[in-house]
Amino acid sequence: MTKWLNKYFGGYNNRASKRTSKNIGTVSDKIIDTILSARLPTLSTDGINHIKYAHRLSMSAENILGLLLEEYPAEKLSFYGWYCAWGETINKVDFCTKKGELLQVKNRSNSENSSSSSIRKGTVIRKWHRVNAQNGAYYWKELNQLIGCSNLSEEYFATFVRQTIAENHAALYVKDSNYWQQIQ
Numbered sequence: 001m002t003k004w005l006n007k008y009f010g011g012y013n014n015r016a017s018k019r020t021s022k023n024i025g026t027v028s029d030k031i032i033d034t035i036l037s038a039r040l041p042t043l044s045t046d047g048i049n050h051i052k053y054a055h056r057l058s059m060s061a062e063n064i065l066g067l068l069l070e071e072y073p074a075e076k077l078s079f080y081g082w083y084c085a086w087g088e089t090i091n092k093v094d095f096c097t098k099k100g101e102l103l104q105v106k107n108r109s110n111s112e113n114s115s116s117s118s119i120r121k122g123t124v125i126r127k128w129h130r131v132n133a134q135n136g137a138y139y140w141k142e143l144n145q146l147i148g149c150s151n152l153s154e155e156y157f158a159t160f161v162r163q164t165i166a167e168n169h170a171a172l173y174v175k176d177s178n179y180w181q182q183i184q
Contacts, residue, residue: 004089011087015074016067017164021060021173028052057174064171069107069130070094072160073143073152080147093125102126103146108133130157 036048043051073095074084082095082103090096095103102125110133128143138154165171 007087008085008089009087011089012084014067015071015086016064016171017071017168019064019067019168020170021064023173023175024056024060028056053175057172061172065107068161068164069105069157071164072157073105075160076149076151077147080149082147100124103128105129107131110134130154 032052033045033048036051037043040047070084070086073082074086077083077095081097081099082101083097085093085096090102092104093102094105102123104125104127106127106129108131109129111129126146128146129139131138140153140157144150144152
């Protein structure tokens with residue numbers, strides 16, 4: 001029980017609104033510089049470095065997107081009897097009800113890996129994804145129907161994201177001396 005509680009509170013206390021992201025601890029592979037300069041020979045070393053930093057910053061933003069996508073509905077869905085399974089306290093399940101209903105939440109239609117899909121085979125775990133990767137359509141209406149509510153939308157999600165990041169800049173690590181903060 002202690003292990004389960006530690007997982008739950010670890011996930012809950014590390015949600016996007018409370019977490020402090022760290023600097024990426026790995027160095028970029030030098031062959032990336034070679035690939036970029038071979039394809040775009042007029043790029044300066046600084047230009048290549050800006051591209052690599054922007055990519056890493058974007059990847060960091062994508063990494064916390066999943067946390068934001070759990071936290072946003074977690075605030076709303078408890079009223080409807082759906083509770084967040086913080087910290088992977090239920091394997092491959094993001095939300096559950098007292099009745100045993102299980103829900104896996106994904107950001108995009110193409111963001112599921114084979115272990116996530118295989119865990120649902122032969123189970124009652126339902127899956128919902130926010131956006132269609134092929135056409136950009138959002139599926140909040142489907143989630144609202146599944147939950148039995150009407151107050152989840154992309155507009156409200158974007159507002160939640162902006163507010164969360166504004167209130168907790170540390171959620172997304174940005175180097176103090178980064179090029180992108182200098183651009184007006």
